[in-house]
Amino acid sequence: MDLNSLSLLVEILEAGNLSEAARRLKMTRANVSYHLNQFERTLGLQLVRRTTRRVEPTEAGLRLVEHGRAIRRALEAAQETVETLGQTPQGRVRLSVPSGYGQIVMADWLLEFKRLHPGIVLDVMFENRVEDLLRDEVDIAVRVMSEPPQNLVARDMGAVRYVACASKAYASEHGLPTELDELRTTPLITATVVGRQLRVAAYLREDRHEVLLEPTLISENFLFLRQAVLAGLGVGIVPDYVVHDDIRRGEVVTTLDAWRLSIFGTHMYLLYMPDRHQTRAAAAFIEFVLDQARKAGRTR
Template identity: 40%
Template sequence: MDLNLIQAFVDIVEAGNLAEAGRRRGVTRSQISRQLGQLEDQAGTQLLRRTTRRLEMTDSGQSLYEHGLRILQEVAAAQAEIDSLGKTLRGHVRVSVPTGLGDAFIAPLLLQFAERHPGISLRVFFANRVTDLIAAEIDVALRVTSEPPLDTVAREVCAIRWQLCASPGYLAQVPPVREPADLAACRFLCPPYTTRRFSLTLGRDTAHGPERRNVEVTPYLQSEHFPFLIRAVREGHGISLLPVYAGWEDVRRGSLVPVLPDWKPEGLGNRLYIITTPNPHPSMATRALISFLREAVAGLDVFSTS
């Protein structure tokens, strides 16, 4: 079978319709339809059922899609290996990073990588929620989580610590916060939780062993966009639960002050992972980016002092 026709078929399946597949391949709808017909002639069977709303794979189409995808990955890996025999790695990698972490720390690293490997083109997405890497067409994703998806390959990069912090101005206006229970009387800012009211868990080490406390809090303000939360806490809107990396510079400058520094709060995710789809033969470009990010991110001061 013609590899170009197999690639066209894979593009049709992933695009969901002929028009979108044609747009992605830079051809007309009629041309992509003709390519599908040629592949069905070569296969000797119908691969897609055309309905009024969408295209559905037949059993033969499903089989060809799965095998074809693996064949194309093998060809891409082989080409990358050949390219790597020269001086320049080549390829294209689609990478997704969380907004706050990406803005503050990952973006500069990706630019370093791009400068180091001019033969590799990057497409960078800033998003906090990508649940299906295949559907989103993502090769590499960085995610902060405690439980990476089971259907992915997760490479741990480093631990993620969380902290409570507030502006000096806000703390001057409220009663002293000396115990976890004192948080219940404060305005609380945090990432979105599944329930409006939840139990915040804090822990610390004592001479008698680990100690844990739970405090019921009702958030005053919630957002998954950490730059927004940091702005709110700087302006004195309350005490915020943030990853240490998010408030790193503000705490160092003194514009934010740690609250209950002896207590370590549990946040939404305690590890940073590099996540990919299961693929025994990732491209050399993808492997190079993963290796670079694992080393570079773990070496940052905000993470290496975890």
């Protein structure tokens, strides 16, 4: 198989259309289209579906581009190994972290890592979507899940503990729910996923219960949810790290503490592709973050 043609396919699918691929490759659009057609003819397979605006991989194209990216990453890793012998880690790490956990817990870790490794470029996205790491060209993602995807390497960063909580003033005026079913009629502040019915899973020793929730204030921004809890607008169901300092100061109180609550998942995982040859930069980042999670008492 012609590696140049395979590389061309990777560039086309990453660019999203032939015109952008041509611009990146400094070729004409017609030339890119010709070489793609020749590659498909040689293989006897359709590799992409063309629309007026985009190209999308067929099943065969998707499988091939996975191999093409793996080969490219292996070459990049080999080149980096040769170029950086005896040097401090260099390169770029593209990272995707949850908005709340990333800002509240990981921000200090990321800044410290950058101080320790000034030669590494950190490209950080704060988002909650669970997307295909291959398509998005994300090196490392951190996500809340109950079970990580089987096609990814998953490093456990520890349990995620949700708490039912409210401001001290709200609790004094309105009281707090003491039974799970009371959550159905309590003004709730929490996050949700668009298009998904929101439920909280509650565990008490071996027992598991589910309660359907109808929040009155919803956001993916956990810093905003924290503000809403402090403002006394209702009972929050949020990860413990969101209000940890507020609880310690006595500004926020919790309820239903005997229950282990979960909405989006029970553990935080660090995820990356199994066939992705880790650069020294990515390997250094993974080791650093897992060490920080251990120090914080989040990993088991």
